[in-house]
Amino acid sequence: MELDRRNFVKLAAMAAATAAANRTTTASAAVPNLAPDPTPDPALSGVSWDKAPCRFCGTGCHLQVGVKDGRVVAVAGDPEADVNRGLLCVKGYHVGLALYGQDRLTQPLLKQNGRQVPISWDRALDIIADRIQADPKGFAFYGSGQWTIAEGYAAQKFMKGGLANNHIDPNARLCMASAVTGFLAAYGVDEPAGCYDDLDACDVLINWGNNPAEMHPVLFSRVIDRRSRGEDIQIIDISTRRTRSTAHAQHYLEFKPQTDLAVANGILHQLIANDSWDKAFVEKHCAFKADSDPPALHGKSISFDEFKQGVAEYTPERVEEISGVPARDIRMLGELFGRRDIRITSLWCMGMNQHTRGTAINTLVHAAHLLSGHFGKPGDAPTSLTGQPSACGTAREVGTLSHLLPGGRLVEKAEHRKQAEEIWNLPEGRIHDKKGYHTLKMFEQWCKPAADGGDISTVWVQVTNPGQTLPNRHKLFDPGVADPDKFLIVSDVYPTATTRDADLVLPSAMWVEKNGMFGNSERRTQQWFKQVDPPGDSRDDVWQTIAVARRLHDRGFEGMKDKDGGFLFRVEKEGGGEVPIWDWKHFRDVNVDKYLFDEYRAFSRLKHKDLAPYDEYVKARGLRWPVVQQQDGSWRETRFRFAGFDDPYVAKGKDFDFYHSPTNDGRAQIWFRPYEPPPESPDAEYPLWLCTGRVLEHWHTGTMTMRVSPLRRAMPNAYVEMHRDDARALSIADGEIVRIESRRGTIELPVWIEGRGAPPRGSIFVPFFDESRLINDLTLDAHDPFSKQPDYKKCAARVSRIGESSNA
Amino acid sequence: MPVLGLVIVLDDDDDSTQRRVSGALASAPDLELGEAAAHRLPVVLESSSARMAEERIDSLRCVPGVAGVDVVYADFQDLLTRSPRAAAREDV
Numbered sequence: 001m002e003l004d005r006r007n008f009v010k011l012a013a014m015a016a017a018t019a020a021a022n023r024t025t026t027a028s029a030a031v032p033n034l035a036p037d038p039t040p041d042p043a044l045s046g047v048s049w050d051k052a053p054c055r056f057c058g059t060g061c062h063l064q065v066g067v068k069d070g071r072v073v074a075v076a077g078d079p080e081a082d083v084n085r086g087l088l089c090v091k092g093y094h095v096g097l098a099l100y101g102q103d104r105l106t107q108p109l110l111k112q113n114g115r116q117v118p119i120s121w122d123r124a125l126d127i128i129a130d131r132i133q134a135d136p137k138g139f140a141f142y143g144s145g146q147w148t149i150a151e152g153y154a155a156q157k158f159m160k161g162g163l164a165n166n167h168i169d170p171n172a173r174l175c176m177a178s179a180v181t182g183f184l185a186a187y188g189v190d191e192p193a194g195c196y197d198d199l200d201a202c203d204v205l206i207n208w209g210n211n212p213a214e215m216h217p218v219l220f221s222r223v224i225d226r227r228s229r230g231e232d233i234q235i236i237d238i239s240t241r242r243t244r245s246t247a248h249a250q251h252y253l254e255f256k257p258q259t260d261l262a263v264a265n266g267i268l269h270q271l272i273a274n275d276s277w278d279k280a281f282v283e284k285h286c287a288f289k290a291d292s293d294p295p296a297l298h299g300k301s302i303s304f305d306e307f308k309q310g311v312a313e314y315t316p317e318r319v320e321e322i323s324g325v326p327a328r329d330i331r332m333l334g335e336l337f338g339r340r341d342i343r344i345t346s347l348w349c350m351g352m353n354q355h356t357r358g359t360a361i362n363t364l365v366h367a368a369h370l371l372s373g374h375f376g377k378p379g380d381a382p383t384s385l386t387g388q389p390s391a392c393g394t395a396r397e398v399g400t401l402s403h404l405l406p407g408g409r410l411v412e413k414a415e416h417r418k419q420a421e422e423i424w425n426l427p428e429g430r431i432h433d434k435k436g437y438h439t440l441k442m443f444e445q446w447c448k449p450a451a452d453g454g455d456i457s458t459v460w461v462q463v464t465n466p467g468q469t470l471p472n473r474h475k476l477f478d479p480g481v482a483d484p485d486k487f488l489i490v491s492d493v494y495p496t497a498t499t500r501d502a503d504l505v506l507p508s509a510m511w512v513e514k515n516g517m518f519g520n521s522e523r524r525t526q527q528w529f530k531q532v533d534p535p536g537d538s539r540d541d542v543w544q545t546i547a548v549a550r551r552l553h554d555r556g557f558e559g560m561k562d563k564d565g566g567f568l569f570r571v572e573k574e575g576g577g578e579v580p581i582w583d584w585k586h587f588r589d590v591n592v593d594k595y596l597f598d599e600y601r602a603f604s605r606l607k608h609k610d611l612a613p614y615d616e617y618v619k620a621r622g623l624r625w626p627v628v629q630q631q632d633g634s635w636r637e638t639r640f641r642f643a644g645f646d647d648p649y650v651a652k653g654k655d656f657d658f659y660h661s662p663t664n665d666g667r668a669q670i671w672f673r674p675y676e677p678p679p680e681s682p683d684a685e686y687p688l689w690l691c692t693g694r695v696l697e698h699w700h701t702g703t704m705t706m707r708v709s710p711l712r713r714a715m716p717n718a719y720v721e722m723h724r725d726d727a728r729a730l731s732i733a734d735g736e737i738v739r740i741e742s743r744r745g746t747i748e749l750p751v752w753i754e755g756r757g758a759p760p761r762g763s764i765f766v767p768f769f770d771e772s773r774l775i776n777d778l779t780l781d782a783h784d785p786f787s788k789q790p791d792y793k794k795c796a797a798r799v800s801r802i803g804e805s806s807n808a
Numbered sequence: 809m810p811v812l813g814l815v816i817v818l819d820d821d822d823d824s825t826q827r828r829v830s831g832a833l834a835s836a837p838d839l840e841l842g843e844a845a846a847h848r849l850p851v852v853l854e855s856s857s858a859r860m861a862e863e864r865i866d867s868l869r870c871v872p873g874v875a876g877v878d879v880v881y882a883d884f885q886d887l888l889t890r891s892p893r894a895a896a897r898e899d900v
Contacts, residue, residue: 006811009883010840010852013813016881017850018842021815066883074883076813086880087815093882100888221878228817228847228875709887710858 008045012066012076019079020086051078051621052528053518054092055511056699058145058386059083059216060520061092062621065512067531072096072512081621083196083524089217091699094708095511099532101707103495105507106536116505121537121547121584127504129551131458131487132163136559138457140167140442144464145175145388145395148516149525150596151542152394153406154569155462158545159436160399161424162552162559162568166411166436167456169402171464172388172395173439174471177787178353179384180396182362185289185297185786186370186669189607189660190396190408193641194345194381195522195624199223201379202345204336206236208365209260209351209793211757213244214696216349216385224248236333238263238325239351240691240793241721241765242758251329254760257689257794258678259323261357263330264364265675266319268311270334271371278340278373285656286370287667289363297359297786298662299671310672322675337372343379344369349387350693354792356679358784363671370670376643376656386521387700393519393526397609398600402436407603411435423602425562438788440781443470446486447479460489462541463508467498468701468771471790472744472781477501491541496703497771508541509534510704515593517617523609523624523638527617530588542596543587550582571595607660608649642668678794679782682762686742686796688726689763692775693793695756702769718770719752722799723761727753732801740766742797745777751799764799768792810861813881814851819873821847829873838864847875858887 047066054061062081066074075096079086108124109116132139141159143152147170159168183190199205199222212220227233237249238260246252255263271277288307292300302310316327316334337344346369352361366382374380386392399406409416417431437445437456443466448454459480470476480486481501490502493510513534517527534540546569553560553567560568571579571590580586594614604611610626612635617623624637628648640646642658650657658668682688697715698705705711720740722732732738734753739746749766759765766775780795816833818825826844833839833851842850851868855861868877 006854009811009885010854013811013852013881013883014840014842014850015813017813017815017852018845020813020878020880021842021845021848021850068885071888073885073888074881076881087878088880088882090879093812093879096882097884097887221876224876225817228820230820710862713859714862 005046009074012045012074016076016079016086020077023079023085047074050529050531052512052531053389053520053526053622055095055098055389055704056091057216058388058391058521059218060389060518060522060524060526060622061088061218062526063088063092063095065096065531070532072099072532078621083520083622084218087218087221090696091705091711092218094705094711097708098704099510099513101494104535104538105493105495105499105505106538107507108537109505111503116502121539124504124506125547125551128460128489128548129555132548132552133555133557135457136163137165138455139163139165140437140446140456140459142169142171142439142442142459142461142464142466143400144171144462145386145391146463147390147394147400147541148514148518148593149390149394149398149600150515150517150593151462151545152390152400153398153596153600154542154545156398156400156406157424157568158549160405160411160431161420161426162549164430164432164559166402166432166434167442168400168436169439169442170395170400171439171466171469172391173401173789174354174469175350175387176353176384176391177789178355178358178362178784181297181359181784181787182366182384185299185359185363185662185671186366187642187658187660188662191392191523192381192383192521193376193643194383195639196222197639198345198379198381198383200226201343202233203342203379204234204236204344206238206344206346207245207249208238208346208348209240210348210385211243211245212347212385213248215387215694217696219385220245241760241763244696244756251332253325253329255323255325257691258355258357259675260352260361261364261673261675262314262319262322263325263333264361264368265311265314266316266330267333267337267368268364268371268672269314270316270331271338272308272311274334274338276338277371281373281375282371282670285658285667286670287663287665288672289669290672295785301663302672307670307672310674337368337374340373343377344374345379346382347385349385351793353384353789355789356782356784356791357676358789359786360673364673366668367670367672370668376640378640384521389520390518392521392523393517397519402438405431406600407605407609408607409603419606420603423599424568425564425566427563430559440476440783440788440790443476443480447476447483449483450485457485458487458489460491461498462491462544465492465496465498465701465703467496467501468774469768469776471776471779471792473774473776474745476781491544492703493538494703494707496701497774506544507536507538508544509538514540515591517593517597520622524622525611525617525625526622527614539584540587542592543581543584546592547582547584678791680780680795682796686798687762688797688799690740690742690778690795690797691759691763691765691793692768692779693765695767695769698767698769700769701771703771706769715769718749718767718773718775719755720749720799721755721757721759721765722751722753723759723763724753725761726799727751730799730801732799737802739800739802740764740778740797741800742778742795744780747773747775747777748802749773764797810855810858810887811883812853812855812861812879814853814865814868815878815880816849816851816868816874817876817878818847818849819875825873829871832871
């Protein structure tokens with residue numbers, strides 16, 4: 001029997017490998033997949049298979065998940081998925097093991113006398129309802145881009161429609177909020193116009209402060225694979241530190257932190273100086289903008305001459321002076337953008353977004369593509385990537401940000417509130433007309449004593465770990481924990497840096513332990529079904545939200561009723577009658593995801609982000625919005641927004657139409673935004689730049705990947721990357737434990753010289769995955785004025801040997 | 809004993825590269841080679857532990873003619889059924 005089982009497993013492994021090898025040699029997603037099925041007959045192998053997107057990053061790779069005896073026992077890259085074509089990264093093929101860490105949370109825990117003790121779900125729901133009823137306006141919800149679409153949608157409906165309280169925000173605020181404001185300022189609507197197909201067609205790939213070889217390896221491998229097939233692709237790495245991506249680049253342009261704005265302005269300057277900007281595209285489809293006084297997201301319109309005057313300062317020599325990037329490299333970039341015979345794709349992620357000038361640098365990179373006409377053709381695209389699996393699909397699209405309602409609506413716009421109230425059947429005026437607290441403000445208000453105006457008394461955290469990820473933790477997390485009047489509720493799957501300080505811990509189901517939908521970085525909405533049971537008494541996050549809503553409803557809380565007195569999350573049985581989905585015993589009597597998604601769909605048309613019915617996603621490996629129904633009844637996805645050849649919302653005969661233009665004239669906005677110095681720079685006291693980030697092996701705060709032994713072994717703890725000369729100057733040896741200090745905190749870490757990445761002299765880098773060494777005790781909470789996203793990529797720090805005075 | 813499905817990415821799709829890499833790997837007892845598709849060679853790796861598998865993948869990346877190794881399938885039934893003590897031993 002054992003031999004048979006192993007033979008089946010080996011056959012399946014070979015089938016998967018053969019499928020992937022065949023699929024990846026055919027670059028076009030349109031080529032039919034003739035490869036063998038990697039999932040052998042369940043009747044023979046004992047393993048049943050079903051699709052699911054990966055739990056980790058925003059790439060959105062599809063897997064086939066193998067289940068036997070109620071446990072996930074195997075994963076295979078899904079050869080039918082256009083995103084990954086059967087490939088997986090090191091995190092992806094270990095994702096099944098992330099379910100089976102020894103310390104899963106399996107029962108609600110309440111802090112009593114300093115200890116967390118088990119309690120029943122019934123009591124937990126009562127405690128939350130008590131906190132809300134005592135102070136409904138002081139209740140806040142903090143989630144993430146790991147919320148499934150149904151979870152995020154339910155959470156924001158609970159808050160905005162139920163509590164009439166807009167204090168809900170996702171950790172996406174810390175992650176890609178500047179990409180959102182960049183898209184809004186340039187195109188009037190969020191999310192990339194291009195898609196991953198651009199990676200198959202570009203001649204030049206520019207990574208702006210981005211390390212896809214480690215953070216989005218499956219996407220990066222699409223480009224490297226083209227090279228292996230003999231295609232000529234230039235990769236340009238514009239960064240503050242050498243990474244694994246640098247090794248694949250022909251050009252490495254190292255800039256001083258914050259000066260990417262000067263580099264981008266240098267490109268704009270060169271396009272004008274060389275008279276190589278795309279006049280036809282710009283005259284027909286673009287307008288110009290600059291910052292207004294006072295500053296506003298949409299700034300003020302300016303003329304081309306004013307724009308030209310703005311960028312005139314950014315000659316290659318001046319940019320070299322500001323940024324350290326040689327003038328010849330600025331000219332090289334300008335010449336590339338000036339060429340019409342090549343296609344250029346820009347990719348970025350946290351490097352541009354976690355930036356006190358994040359909105360500005362986002363708009364400048366869009367400007368380089370728009371001014372040069374490198375936009376809207378396959379391979380010509382400015383594209384931001386997301387770090388979380390549903391930063392787009394949930395955090396941005398369903399309205400979990402504190403100023404949003406679903407489908408890109410704004411809480412401060414009466415018409416949008418009215419639309420939401422109609423769809424939710426709420427009495428007019430239920431939704432509060434002021435935006436809620438963004439993440440930093442939410443935690444600042446939670447940390448501030450009530451007597452001092454700290455008006456957030458309770459925060460409910462789901463699917464994220466602010467105790468590890470908030471910047472300047474000593475200011476934004478610790479005081480709230482210490483204040484006995486403040487209350488922290490955390491839903492999670494494992495103990496984390498946040499659960500350890502929680503007053504109430506709720507055990508959650510994870511990934512294929514529940515139904516779910518995600519939306520990835522290329523507007524692709526993906527669906528999966530529950531495949532295994534969650535352990536112990538852990539339960540779906542969406543159930544937790546609905547159960548609290550029902551508890552409030554049953555206590556007579558008016559907000560949890562619609563205008564006809566029905567429950568806010570009422571689900572009808574076929575043939576009539578209500579399904580008691582708040583009762584765990586009945587939660588799975590219906591597919592709650594399908595119910596919520598089909599309700600949410602009604603919101604998706606306003607901004608032309610049309611979604612198909614739920615059942616279409618069951619059949620597909622994701623669909624990219626807008627998804628519109630064809631005359632024959634089928635549903636068609638859109639690869640290239642605003643482009644006449646593909647986007648159904650561009651009027652016939654037009655080659656481009658920016659139909660949500662901020663200037664209401666179909667034009668995209670080309671911004672001029674000057675370089676400005678960062679809020680904190682190295683000085684005599686703190687002479688080094690500190691940059692933080694991620695590593696290949698661990699996903700974000702490591703709460704899942706640190707439970708996977710091969711990943712934990714491969715990267716067991718955080719470290720500080722340091723330049724050899726800086727280490728030598730301080731008599732520090734490789735591997736030595738040193739003290740790292742900023743004006744906000746101190747930690748101790750081993751030094752890694754010429755390690756995974758190589759920061760230049762005067763810089764250090766520390767990854768943030770290690771909960772035993774919290775680098776965010778040191779980081780800065782200064783943030784972008786528009787996106788409110790903090791800057792984790794640069795602050796001033798110093799390093800000293802243990803036992804020596806730090807001021808020495 | 810983990811079983812992994814791998815795709816070995818060759819430096820190019822030249823026949824001689826395929827022959828050279830296949831020749832170097834053919835006699836390895838822990839590998840089963842499939843039929844190459846252009847510059848990609850499907851392989852099954854059977855390993856005694858997760859750690860050994862990781863090390864073996866790293867060693868494959870160093871074989872002349874190999875540009876990279878992608879993992880496309882992982883079966884970890886054995887990892888899930890081993891005792892906590894065995895799991896801990898492997899973590900050492």
